[in-house]
Amino acid sequence: MADTGSRLKELECRACCTSSDAFRVASVCPTCGHALFANYRLEDLDGRDWLRKVTERPATLWRYRELLPVGSDEFVTSLGEGFTPLLPLGDVPGAEGVAVSLKDDGTMPTGSFKARGMAVAVSRAKELGLRDLFVPSAGNAGVALAAYAARASLRARVYLPERTPEPMKQSVRLYGAEVVEVQGTIREAGEKARADEKRRGSFDLSTLREPYRVEGKKTMGFEVFEQSGSHDLPDAIVYPTGGGTGLVGMAKAFAELRALGLMERPPRLYAVQPDGCAPVVRALDEGAPQVTPWGEPRTIAPGLLVPSPFSSERILEAVRSTRGGGVTVTDAAIVSAMRDLAMRHGLSVSPEGAAPYAALPKLVDRKLVSPGERVLLYNTGTGLPFSWEALARSVG
Numbered sequence: 001m002a003d004t005g006s007r008l009k010e011l012e013c014r015a016c017c018t019s020s021d022a023f024r025v026a027s028v029c030p031t032c033g034h035a036l037f038a039n040y041r042l043e044d045l046d047g048r049d050w051l052r053k054v055t056e057r058p059a060t061l062w063r064y065r066e067l068l069p070v071g072s073d074e075f076v077t078s079l080g081e082g083f084t085p086l087l088p089l090g091d092v093p094g095a096e097g098v099a100v101s102l103k104d105d106g107t108m109p110t111g112s113f114k115a116r117g118m119a120v121a122v123s124r125a126k127e128l129g130l131r132d133l134f135v136p137s138a139g140n141a142g143v144a145l146a147a148y149a150a151r152a153s154l155r156a157r158v159y160l161p162e163r164t165p166e167p168m169k170q171s172v173r174l175y176g177a178e179v180v181e182v183q184g185t186i187r188e189a190g191e192k193a194r195a196d197e198k199r200r201g202s203f204d205l206s207t208l209r210e211p212y213r214v215e216g217k218k219t220m221g222f223e224v225f226e227q228s229g230s231h232d233l234p235d236a237i238v239y240p241t242g243g244g245t246g247l248v249g250m251a252k253a254f255a256e257l258r259a260l261g262l263m264e265r266p267p268r269l270y271a272v273q274p275d276g277c278a279p280v281v282r283a284l285d286e287g288a289p290q291v292t293p294w295g296e297p298r299t300i301a302p303g304l305l306v307p308s309p310f311s312s313e314r315i316l317e318a319v320r321s322t323r324g325g326g327v328t329v330t331d332a333a334i335v336s337a338m339r340d341l342a343m344r345h346g347l348s349v350s351p352e353g354a355a356p357y358a359a360l361p362k363l364v365d366r367k368l369v370s371p372g373e374r375v376l377l378y379n380t381g382t383g384l385p386f387s388w389e390a391l392a393r394s395v396g
């Protein structure tokens, strides 16, 4: 089987600045326990030439393979993920004069952007000889892991909060993965998963606790860049934030594009969180060096119910490195944004994916976004597993 041309070089811990071997199984930094990130040999890669080659390849995220970690085509496990639509939305109430577009990852295999991270992480796990994987998840990551593990013939177990939407639990089981239900949020699911799995020798695919999901999520940034064209890049990207990997991934994509001489100034990244669970936005507002856990987290958006994200320094750094910021929205505004996106634009989006639309008037109000600017709202998942009417009742 052919070489992918991956330029993977090493893993690096940005907390203690040590590097480690990228060609063996790795989880967190062996020295300090923080997240590890993949570095690539970019010095001798001609950016323009690379981009030309990329645009001639099939429309999946594997077109960026030189900057992805999988070394051999044999291990690429694909369901055709990536290159999702970027749709203009026209005039949006509360954001008159702003050119608003929406990137729709609701059309991804398994219904969410989580397929990006899992396609890459499962492929790389298989390449490194792993056979047995697990993940704590709010739903979408578990569904994605189950699907890609099935396609790669690997075993998977998914730890889900009890209150995860039933269609997601059923999907995980349908793909042949095991579901373990846990009381509480993804934090409790993670604690139980790590305790239970310790004896098994299985591999933890929790977000940022292994180095390659973020590489898959990085392709969100590459696609935004490629689909907008370097002259029409959005000024700002508004992103629904839970574990924060999407923000970290996009900031990493922009840093790599900059290193290749393809991007001068990255879009500003704005984290959107529900006002019942907004630890990242709070830390951004306070100028804090890290996120402190959110007490009594509550929201209707399961993927945003992350009271204490791992390696939060990296999330804050991602936002700050682009001169972006954070904003909260109410659950009621999320529900109303779901309705608006469906009725005005024909888009059925998840509560998480509706949060950026809900945040838009507030961003304009606070002058974080101005008329004349281009703003991209990131829809991270499909609305199909959700009952809008039930959500509307729950927020009154």
Ligand SMILES: Cc1ncc(COP(=O)(O)O)c(C=O)c1O
Pocket: 112, 114, 138, 139, 140, 141, 207, 240, 241, 242, 243, 244, 245, 246, 247, 302, 303, 304, 350, 352, 353, 380, 381
């Ligand atoms: C649909 C959806 N949007 C957003 C998120 C949060 O993503 P991130 O970890 O990149 O902050 C999740 C996580 O579960 C999700 O399922």
Ligand SMILES: [Zn+2]
Pocket: 013, 014, 015, 016, 017, 018, 029, 030, 031, 032, 033, 034
């Ligand atoms: Zn370290």
